[in-house]
Amino acid sequence: MSGRWSSFTPTSYKIRRAFLFLIILSVVFLLLVSHPTTRTRGYKLLGVSIAPSYNQLRRKVERLPQHNLDLPFPEGKNGRYVKFSVQANFLGWNNCLNERLMNAHLAYVSNRAYVFADYWWAPEHYPFPPAPESGARTPMSALLAGPVVGGSWHPSHPSGPNPPRAISEAWWGTVCPPSSRRLINVEDVKPSIPGGVDHASGQLIFDTWNKILLEATENCIEVVHTSLQIEPFPQIFDLRIWGGQRVLELWEVFSTSPVSTLLRPSEIVASAVEGNLRRGVFHGKTGWGRPAVSNDPFKRMLAIHLRRGDYIEHCRFLASSGSGHYGWSQLPMLPDVANHRLPSPNDPHREEKAFVMCLPNVDETLLRAQQVKQDWGRKNLDILYLLTNESGEFLDNLVAALRHNGWPTVVTTHDLWLNNEQLDVGMAVDMEIAKRAAVFLGNGWSSFTSNVVHQRLVDGKDPMSIRML
Numbered sequence: 001m002s003g004r005w006s007s008f009t010p011t012s013y014k015i016r017r018a019f020l021f022l023i024i025l026s027v028v029f030l031l032l033v034s035h036p037t038t039r040t041r042g043y044k045l046l047g048v049s050i051a052p053s054y055n056q057l058r059r060k061v062e063r064l065p066q067h068n069l070d071l072p073f074p075e076g077k078n079g080r081y082v083k084f085s086v087q088a089n090f091l092g093w094n095n096c097l098n099e100r101l102m103n104a105h106l107a108y109v110s111n112r113a114y115v116f117a118d119y120w121w122a123p124e125h126y127p128f129p130p131a132p133e134s135g136a137r138t139p140m141s142a143l144l145a146g147p148v149v150g151g152s153w154h155p156s157h158p159s160g161p162n163p164p165r166a167i168s169e170a171w172w173g174t175v176c177p178p179s180s181r182r183l184i185n186v187e188d189v190k191p192s193i194p195g196g197v198d199h200a201s202g203q204l205i206f207d208t209w210n211k212i213l214l215e216a217t218e219n220c221i222e223v224v225h226t227s228l229q230i231e232p233f234p235q236i237f238d239l240r241i242w243g244g245q246r247v248l249e250l251w252e253v254f255s256t257s258p259v260s261t262l263l264r265p266s267e268i269v270a271s272a273v274e275g276n277l278r279r280g281v282f283h284g285k286t287g288w289g290r291p292a293v294s295n296d297p298f299k300r301m302l303a304i305h306l307r308r309g310d311y312i313e314h315c316r317f318l319a320s321s322g323s324g325h326y327g328w329s330q331l332p333m334l335p336d337v338a339n340h341r342l343p344s345p346n347d348p349h350r351e352e353k354a355f356v357m358c359l360p361n362v363d364e365t366l367l368r369a370q371q372v373k374q375d376w377g378r379k380n381l382d383i384l385y386l387l388t389n390e391s392g393e394f395l396d397n398l399v400a401a402l403r404h405n406g407w408p409t410v411v412t413t414h415d416l417w418l419n420n421e422q423l424d425v426g427m428a429v430d431m432e433i434a435k436r437a438a439v440f441l442g443n444g445w446s447s448f449t450s451n452v453v454h455q456r457l458v459d460g461k462d463p464m465s466i467r468m469l
Helices: 010-033 055-062 093-109 169-175 186-192 202-215 246-256 267-279 311-321 350-358 362-376 393-404 420-424 426-436 447-458
Strands: 081-084 113-116 181-185 220-224 301-306 383-388 409-412 439-442 466-468
Touching: 055 169, 081 093, 081 169, 093 113, 093 202, 093 246, 093 426, 093 447, 113 169, 181 186, 186 202, 202 246, 246 447, 267 420, 267 426, 301 362, 301 426, 301 447, 311 350, 362 393, 362 439, 383 393, 383 426, 393 409, 420 426, 426 439, 426 447, 439 447, 447 466
Parallel strands: 081 113, 081 220, 181 220, 301 383, 301 439, 383 409, 439 466
Antiparallel strands: none
16 A cells, blocks of 8 residues: 555544544534533433532531520520521512511520521522422522521630620431420511510610510520411511611611621632633633633722512513612712612602613613723723523624723623532532722612622621622
């Protein structure tokens, strides 16, 4: 055999075929990792996402040092405890978070150990559908860290005098068996507070419950309710408080409480953020094997909370009903509150303006991002992070438009590399990113935005760095 076929051998053919296969495999891999929806949804088995069990984390909670009957007062078998069985569940996490933090603060002030419990998902929000018929839940300690989930109140002096530390719901069943509990029904207390459920001041509500819990001689107090027909919002700090300005009376004390100042991301959340930092995701990098980027992307980041999906209809309701902003997004120190960005009830175009703020389209989002960037002015903002539940054509068009209009790096929630545990607490991961960003642009009607405002201000961020759409 001669000519170009003279060098052909079965061995060389196999080598070339293997080399070609590796090239094709590499191209396919690069295409996959550069597409958000293929790299962010955690691990799958036979195409099915498997929800995390948190077995190791639950064992860690079981071993908390305060779970010990022999500890001296105010812990141990003679300790002081309060369980808020009226806490909300089956709502978005942030609707539950703000209430749980305030309950933990109330327990702290009344010198009782707060009983923390799992978060039960609303089935439509569960990231591993379908949710089990028995309900889907996530440990609170997977979502956050600090005294609210059993951490020390004074970590710098762990051996010093401390208020009783929070305990798990499971340990509550041991240290406070049913026969030892005093039940306090919210339906007996809330209507008796001057001003009633609709008008009682936030401070008066807090002081009333603080007095009850302080003066109660029983070790174990459980706050309960009878029927949603009697009290549709049975929480102590309910939607009527968070949805209006009465909650603002509690800001000064709540923001300096150890519940706030010692609040931290959980290890799972922190590892998600740090892992994506190492990958360079916040610099727009998408592949494996890239070197870590040394400069801090958060110093150049504008984080935008763009809530869509269920908000498409919800924003119509909020705009038409004249609803004001939610929770801490109403604080007067925030520039858009001080400047009365939200139109007044007397504005004839209020509904139209409010709807645009709640659900901006692509052009309106571009304009607002540019305004906020110019207002900041201190350092160049060239990284934009979109915290969003949107994943369709709208998001693709928005990302393309942002890149075309002066944002060289645009990263979204869907660009994050997350394992299944990190995916399960994805809303807390987004919150930590929003807390760290140089500037945050939020949705004033959202409980998520309200909680980001809380954490940024407690973290010492300039109020001027907190804006509203």
